[in-house]
Amino acid sequence: MTTSLPPTTAAIRAPITAIGEAPSAWKVVVRVASTVWSNGKARIGLVMLALFVLLAIFAPLIAPYGASETGFERSADGSAAHWLGTTAAGEDVLSQLLYGAQVSIFVGLVAGLLSTIIAVLIGLSWGYVRGFGADVINFIVNLFLVIPGLPLMIVIAAYLSGGGIGMIIVVVVITGWAWGARVLRSQTQSLRSRDFVTAAVFSGERPFRIVFREILPNMTSLIVGNFFGAATAAILAEAGLEFLGLGDSTVVSWGTMLFWAQNSNALLTGQWALLFAPGLCIALLATSLTLINFGVDGISNPRLREGTKR
Amino acid sequence: MTSTTAAPRGAESRPPTRPGPTDAAHAPSPIATSLGYVARKLGLFALTLWAAVTVNFLLPRLMPGTPADAALAKLAQNGPVSEATKAAIEAQLGVPTGNIFEQYLAYLHQVVTLDFGISYTFYPQSVGELVSAALPYTLVLVGLVTVVAFVLGTLLGVLAAWKRGTWLDSVPTLVGSFMSAFPYFWTALLLLFFAGYVLRLFPTSGAYGPTAEPNLSFEFFGDALYHGVLPALTILITSLGGWILGMRNTMISTLGDDYVTFAEANGLKPRTIALRYAARNAILPNLTSFGLALGGVVGGSILVEQVFGYPGIGYLLFNAVTNQDYPLMQALFLMITVSVLIANFLVDILYGVLDPRTRR
Numbered sequence: 001m002t003t004s005l006p007p008t009t010a011a012i013r014a015p016i017t018a019i020g021e022a023p024s025a026w027k028v029v030v031r032v033a034s035t036v037w038s039n040g041k042a043r044i045g046l047v048m049l050a051l052f053v054l055l056a057i058f059a060p061l062i063a064p065y066g067a068s069e070t071g072f073e074r075s076a077d078g079s080a081a082h083w084l085g086t087t088a089a090g091e092d093v094l095s096q097l098l099y100g101a102q103v104s105i106f107v108g109l110v111a112g113l114l115s116t117i118i119a120v121l122i123g124l125s126w127g128y129v130r131g132f133g134a135d136v137i138n139f140i141v142n143l144f145l146v147i148p149g150l151p152l153m154i155v156i157a158a159y160l161s162g163g164g165i166g167m168i169i170v171v172v173v174i175t176g177w178a179w180g181a182r183v184l185r186s187q188t189q190s191l192r193s194r195d196f197v198t199a200a201v202f203s204g205e206r207p208f209r210i211v212f213r214e215i216l217p218n219m220t221s222l223i224v225g226n227f228f229g230a231a232t233a234a235i236l237a238e239a240g241l242e243f244l245g246l247g248d249s250t251v252v253s254w255g256t257m258l259f260w261a262q263n264s265n266a267l268l269t270g271q272w273a274l275l276f277a278p279g280l281c282i283a284l285l286a287t288s289l290t291l292i293n294f295g296v297d298g299i300s301n302p303r304l305r306e307g308t309k310r
Numbered sequence: 311m312t313s314t315t316a317a318p319r320g321a322e323s324r325p326p327t328r329p330g331p332t333d334a335a336h337a338p339s340p341i342a343t344s345l346g347y348v349a350r351k352l353g354l355f356a357l358t359l360w361a362a363v364t365v366n367f368l369l370p371r372l373m374p375g376t377p378a379d380a381a382l383a384k385l386a387q388n389g390p391v392s393e394a395t396k397a398a399i400e401a402q403l404g405v406p407t408g409n410i411f412e413q414y415l416a417y418l419h420q421v422v423t424l425d426f427g428i429s430y431t432f433y434p435q436s437v438g439e440l441v442s443a444a445l446p447y448t449l450v451l452v453g454l455v456t457v458v459a460f461v462l463g464t465l466l467g468v469l470a471a472w473k474r475g476t477w478l479d480s481v482p483t484l485v486g487s488f489m490s491a492f493p494y495f496w497t498a499l500l501l502l503f504f505a506g507y508v509l510r511l512f513p514t515s516g517a518y519g520p521t522a523e524p525n526l527s528f529e530f531f532g533d534a535l536y537h538g539v540l541p542a543l544t545i546l547i548t549s550l551g552g553w554i555l556g557m558r559n560t561m562i563s564t565l566g567d568d569y570v571t572f573a574e575a576n577g578l579k580p581r582t583i584a585l586r587y588a589a590r591n592a593i594l595p596n597l598t599s600f601g602l603a604l605g606g607v608v609g610g611s612i613l614v615e616q617v618f619g620y621p622g623i624g625y626l627l628f629n630a631v632t633n634q635d636y637p638l639m640q641a642l643f644l645m646i647t648v649s650v651l652i653a654n655f656l657v658d659i660l661y662g663v664l665d666p667r668t669r670r
Binding site for chain 2: 041139142143146147148150151152154155156157158159232236239240243244245246258261262267268270272275276278279280282283284286287289290291294297
């Protein structure tokens with residue numbers, strides 16, 4: 001019995017793909033989505049994520065005030081006019097919270113996508129090539145894996161000081177792609193010895209096509225899972241860097257809200273809503289992605305599907 | 311995993327110490343294999359070490375601005391800096407001179423002799439003095455908590471996988487994944503707010519009281535312990551989930567392996583199967599992470615230390631970064647990286663001992 005179980009359906013489908021009848025991308029998306037949705041935890045995660053995305057998109061319509069609109073009473077507690085109170089600079093906390101969702105979701109999406117793309121490109125080529133090339137990639141990836149992430153991020157952020165959100169995305173991607181590359185590489189290695197790959201080699205396909213058209217579709221679930229993992233890490237890293245004041249502290253995000261809350265002594269003035277709300281949002285958004293990943297895990301490993309006993 | 315894992319094993323055989331039948335056929339003597347394995351890992355370690363040391367050298371030089379500019383910019387805030395002052399400051403602070411190769415050699419000399427010069431921010435204290443003052447706090451606080459979190463999390467993970475589908479599984483998995491999604495600094499802020507400011511149970515900042523002098527008395531230890539509770543709790547809360555989930559997922563995998571089914575068929579006690587068979591094999595990936603986590607202890611917990619004003623390595627790094635104190639920053643980053651590298655190397659060796667399949 002093999003311990004690394006690829007999706008059985010994908011393995012059966014693969015030779016057909018080699019002939020040229022690729023299943024439409026839409027069908028794949030529907031299949032993946034329905035497997036994920038069938039998992040109870042993932043369903044909760046998807047609903048939570050959808051809620052956050054809607055709040056972020058419609059923030060300008062929902063938010064009672066502008067994100068940086070000042071002039072209200074300073075450090076006020078919650079009231080009818082300001083449900084979650086105001087900041088020390090006299091801004092409305094609820095409005096900041098809604099606009100802050102835009103930054104977190106944007107950074108999570110972009111940084112998650114970029115790290116996943118790099119991880120796929122490097123991981124798959126690394127798993128396919130052999131010999132000296134593989135050793136060189138191995139060395140580079142291991143170097144990125146062992147250098148501790150947060151200190152590296154902070155040091156790079158210090159050298160690139162004042163770069164704003166773009167800088168944060170760059171830092172998060174530089175420190176975040178290596179893990180996914182390693183996971184995808186081992187799956188590529190196990191797939192490359194399968195018959196459908198040998199068949200593709202004998203039919204004279206170029207390595208590039210074999211890796212990205214034959215092998216890649218079999219790893220959809222791993223790649224999707226990697227994206228959600230990377231996006232979670234990116235959201236937490238972005239909040240952490242901004243909380244330390246290493247981002248652009250004029251941007252309204254959940255991280256900078258907490259940065260200003262700590263620096264304006266919200267702890268002393270007892271504004272629990274200002275401390276509680278942004279962190280809870282970060283935690284809930286990150287949790288929603290983690291929960292979705294429970295369902296994604298189930299695609300690649302049927303043992304992790306809900307309701308199945310071993 | 312390779313096909314050798316799947317070979318059914320007898321009730322008394324110990325999977326990690328017996329090579330599979332295919333390996334045994336053409337493998338050289340075990341000792342030669344082990345020595346080759348260690349030598350290969352040692353070579354790789356040396357190469358990675360050199361690369362990390364070089365990255366640490368190149369990083370500031372690849373970025374816009376030089377360390378000297380940063381130091382002089384600070385001085386320039388108090389008025390114009392003359393050429394003579396500039397030269398004097400550069401000489402005093404030991405700002406690197408010469409071309410890049412000479413700088414690299416000078417830097418390697420610094421690394422070998424562990425002499426990183428004088429801190430820009432905490433002048434005239436040397437980088438070495440600052441580091442050795444901060445290191446004990448970080449090592450004790452983060453080190454102890456890491457060990458506790460690993461042991462507790464792994465045990466809970468074993469339980470969750472073994473009692474799959476019951477509340478013993480769902481509660482730790484859900485709570486664990488929710489807690490590991492908490493931003494460290496937010497957990498820290500909340501604990502600080504409720505336990506420190508509202509309930510006034512614990513001190514709000516520092517590693518010891520304002521009147522205490524660091525020494526080896528019981529009083530000081532008590533005081534330090536009292537100050538360490540909240541930071542320790544924060545790290546425990548946020549790191550426990552990862553250990554639980556990691557152990558649970560690998561153990562669910564090993565529980566499905568044939569040797570477990572075989573052990574069940576042999577009528578072994580469930581607890582023996584869970585601990586001696588499934589958990590024993592499933593712990594390897596968690597052990598790797600534990601080794602890396604121990605290596606990471608030296609780096610401290612930057613966010614937690616910053617919130618609690620805890621004078622450890624993470625706090626020092628944060629201060630070095632915000633003050634653009636390049637000598638301190640370089641030394642700290644190097645130290646943090648090298649400890650993780652050493653831990654990684656040791657884990658690799660240990661892994662080879664525990665799982666002979668990796669010694670290919």
